[in-house]
Amino acid sequence: MNDQDILTHIQSLVEEEHALREGATDGRAPDQSRLKYVEESLDQCWDLLRQRRAKKDSGENPNEAQARPISEVEGYRQ
Template sequence: MDEHDIHERINTLVEREHALRAALAEGKLSAQEEHAELKDAEQKLDQLWDLLRQREAKRNAGLDPDEADARPVGEVEGYRQ
């Protein structure tokens, strides 16, 4: 997956977040459903942003960015900001 593909997935997930919030506001989803689906989307977004950072780091180090792999959610979510 290259940067273009990653950015497309990020955009899709951001649109999903907006749709979930709208569905909650319109009463189409319960708060629990919205929260669960938002958490899933946010975790996937975190993985994708991490993958972009890995690719950039590899490129800057003269390595092949295609060797970067998505890390598990538990690992990505455990990072300190």
Template sequence: MAETDILARIQHLVEDERQLRDRLQAGEISTDEEQARLRSVEEQLDQCWDLLRQRRARAEAGQDPDEATPRPVDEVEKYLQ
């Protein structure tokens, strides 16, 4: 996935996040539904940011950034612990 594609995906996910919050405020979805869906969006965002960091690190090291691969959610989420 090219860097521009990753950035576009991040932008899309951020918009999804905003829409979920708006829908909650409008009473269109429950707090539980919002929280579950937000968790999924946040996990996907973390994966995208991780992939972007991998690509940039590979490029800085003179390696092929296209060889960076998305890591599983459980691996990316454990970075914060």
């Protein structure tokens, strides 16, 4: 997966997140489990993209970056 593939996937997840949240404004509760999955997947994708860019900037192979487990990514401090 290259940077553009990751960005395309991020865009797809953002669109789904917005759709889930917009449904909530129509008086319906969003599917909380799906919303949680989408939010976690977004965090994981952003982390992978940051890893790839860091490797590229330091002269390493960005293809060696790997998606970290959601449990690890969600544990980062903001």
